[in-house]
Amino acid sequence: MWRLLLGYVRPHRWALLAGALLSLVTGATGLLLPLVARGLIGDLAHDRSITWPLLAMAGLVVANAAVGALGSYVLRRTAESVVLGARRALSSYLLRLRITAVDRSEPGDLMARITSDTTLLREVTTDSLVALGTGGLTLVATVVLMGVVDPVLLGVTLAVIAGAGTVLGAIVPRINRASRRAQDAVGVMGASLERILGALRTVKASGAEHREERTLHEAAEESWRQSVSAAKWSAAAGNTAGLAMQIAFITVLAVGGARVATGAIDVGTLVAFLLYVFYLMSPIQQVVGAVTQYQTGAAALARIQEALRLPAEPPAGPAPLPTAGAEPATLAFTDVRFRYADDLPYVHHGVSFDIPARGMTAFVGPSGAGKTTVFSLIERFYDPGSGVITLDGCALADWDLPRLRSAIGYVEQDAPVLSGSLRDNLLLGNPEADEDAVTEVLRTTRLDGLLARLPQGLDTLVGHRGTKLSGGERQRVAIARALLRRPRLLLLDEATSQLDAVNEAALRDTVADVARSTTVLVVAHRLSTVTMADRIVVMDAGRVRAMGTHRELVDADPLYAELAATQFLATAG
Numbered sequence: 001m002w003r004l005l006l007g008y009v010r011p012h013r014w015a016l017l018a019g020a021l022l023s024l025v026t027g028a029t030g031l032l033l034p035l036v037a038r039g040l041i042g043d044l045a046h047d048r049s050i051t052w053p054l055l056a057m058a059g060l061v062v063a064n065a066a067v068g069a070l071g072s073y074v075l076r077r078t079a080e081s082v083v084l085g086a087r088r089a090l091s092s093y094l095l096r097l098r099i100t101a102v103d104r105s106e107p108g109d110l111m112a113r114i115t116s117d118t119t120l121l122r123e124v125t126t127d128s129l130v131a132l133g134t135g136g137l138t139l140v141a142t143v144v145l146m147g148v149v150d151p152v153l154l155g156v157t158l159a160v161i162a163g164a165g166t167v168l169g170a171i172v173p174r175i176n177r178a179s180r181r182a183q184d185a186v187g188v189m190g191a192s193l194e195r196i197l198g199a200l201r202t203v204k205a206s207g208a209e210h211r212e213e214r215t216l217h218e219a220a221e222e223s224w225r226q227s228v229s230a231a232k233w234s235a236a237a238g239n240t241a242g243l244a245m246q247i248a249f250i251t252v253l254a255v256g257g258a259r260v261a262t263g264a265i266d267v268g269t270l271v272a273f274l275l276y277v278f279y280l281m282s283p284i285q286q287v288v289g290a291v292t293q294y295q296t297g298a299a300a301l302a303r304i305q306e307a308l309r310l311p312a313e314p315p316a317g318p319a320p321l322p323t324a325g326a327e328p329a330t331l332a333f334t335d336v337r338f339r340y341a342d343d344l345p346y347v348h349h350g351v352s353f354d355i356p357a358r359g360m361t362a363f364v365g366p367s368g369a370g371k372t373t374v375f376s377l378i379e380r381f382y383d384p385g386s387g388v389i390t391l392d393g394c395a396l397a398d399w400d401l402p403r404l405r406s407a408i409g410y411v412e413q414d415a416p417v418l419s420g421s422l423r424d425n426l427l428l429g430n431p432e433a434d435e436d437a438v439t440e441v442l443r444t445t446r447l448d449g450l451l452a453r454l455p456q457g458l459d460t461l462v463g464h465r466g467t468k469l470s471g472g473e474r475q476r477v478a479i480a481r482a483l484l485r486r487p488r489l490l491l492l493d494e495a496t497s498q499l500d501a502v503n504e505a506a507l508r509d510t511v512a513d514v515a516r517s518t519t520v521l522v523v524a525h526r527l528s529t530v531t532m533a534d535r536i537v538v539m540d541a542g543r544v545r546a547m548g549t550h551r552e553l554v555d556a557d558p559l560y561a562e563l564a565a566t567q568f569l570a571t572a573g
Ligand code: ADP
Pocket: 103, 340, 344, 347, 365, 366, 367, 368, 369, 370, 371, 372, 373, 374
C-alpha cells in the first residue's frame, strides 16, 4: 500500500520536500525571535538605539509569516496534486473495467472510491508524511545525542518506548479497521443513493421512501460509529505516547539517580539526558500522530487498490470509425458455450450460426433464451467459455478491442439514453459526425418532428437516462446514435419495441435500407419485423433451435410456429 501511495507522491516529491523544508525554516526562524528580543532588551537597558533590532525583529516576523504561508501553500498544493493523480488513475481505470467486474460491483461504491476515498489521501500525504519525515528526523537526531550522553540511560528510555510501542502496535490496527469500516459504510451509502436516485419514480410509486431512508441513515450511522471508534483509538494512541514519555522521564530519573549515586555519571549528564527525554516528547507525539492519521489514509488506499485490482480491459486509444462504403461484416458463432460466472449455470450451450455480409438476421425466442447475451458476446463485454466467435473470419479474441467496437453499432435493450443534450447523445458514438449526417439520420429515424417541437433543438437536455423523452423517442435516439457510426455490423436489441405502429413501420424501412449495405442483427418480437428478415435464428434455452426464413420455419419449427401465431401477432400492433 505504501508503494501505491508513493507512486502517487513520487511525481511531487520535490514539491513535498520543499514544503517540508519551508515548514522547518518557519520553525527555525520562530526560534530566533527570543534571541533578537534578548538583544533588544539589552540595548534598551544600555540606552542604545533599538531601531535596527526592531527592524530586524519586524523583518523576521514578516519573513516568518511569508515562509510559513508559502510552506503551507506548497504542501497543500502537493496534497491536492496527489489527490488529482489518484482520481485520474482511478477514473481511467474504471472506464476500462470489464463488464464482468461491473456486474459484481456497486456503481455507487465505485463512485465513492473515486470521490471520497481519494480525498482522504490529502491529509495522509501532507500532514502525516511530513510529520513522519520531520518528526522521524528529529527523533533519530535526539536519540543519537542521547546515546552520546549516556548509552545506559538511552537503553532505559528505549525499553520504555518499546513497551509503549507494543501497546501502540495493538491499537493502530484497530484505527485502521474502524477507518476501513467507516469508508465502506460511505461506499454502501453511495451504492444506496445510486440505486434510489436511479429509480426515484419507482421508489415513490412503491411508497418505499421510508425504508430507503432507513437504509441510508443506517449507512450514515455506521460510518459515524466507526469514525468515532477510530477517534477513540487515535486518542488512546496519542495518550499512550504521552504517558510513555512521562514514564520514561521518571524511570530515567530513578535509574539516572542511582547511577549518579554510584558515580557512574555526574549530575550534569543526568540533567542533560532528562532534557533530551523532554525534547523527545514532541517528535514522538508527531510520529505517533502521523501513524494514526495514516491509518485513515491507508483504509482509503486499500479501497482504491481494490478498485484497481478489478479486471479491466487493456489501455487503448480510440479506433477510427468505418469509412463510408466500408465492407459490411460477416459473423460466425461456432459451438459457443458461455456462463456469466463460474457459479452460474450456462446461458449458451453450444450456439452456432453463420451470418453473411449484408442483410437482416432476426433473433427470436422466449425471454431468457440468450439473445441479448449473443450481442454482449459480439461486443466482447464477456468472453465465451469455449467455442469461437469470428468477425470477418477473425476470432474476436484476436481483434484489437477498440477496432472491433468501432465496427459495430449497438442499440442496447434498455435505457440507451444518457443524461445531457440530444446532441451529446447523438454524437456519443461519433463526435465528428457533420451537420448533414445528423440531419439525415434524424430524418430516417423520424426524430425531425420531435426536434421541431423542442425549444432548444439539439441542445435540449434529455434528463437522467433520457427521462424527458418518451420510450419510443429514446429508442429512436439510440438508433440514430448507432447509425451515425456508419457501422459495418448493426445490432438492434428490441430497439423498436416501444414505437407506435407508424413509426415502427418507418424505422423498419430505414433498417431494411441500412441492411442493403450493412450486416444487421435484430432481436425482435413483432411479426412484421421478423417476416421481412433475410434469415431468422430461433433460440431457446441457450441453443439455436432452427434457422431459416419465416416461410420455412412456420412449417419446420413448432416453437416458431407457436411464437408466430401468438406472441408476435399479439404485439404486432
Ligand atoms: P434474452 O435476451 O433472450 O431474453 P438474455 O441473453 O438477456 O436473454 O439472458 C439469458 C440468461 O442469462 C437469463 O437467464 C438471464 O437471467 C441471464 N443473464 C443475463 N444477463 C446476466 C448477467 N449480467 N449476469 C448473470 N446472468 C445474466
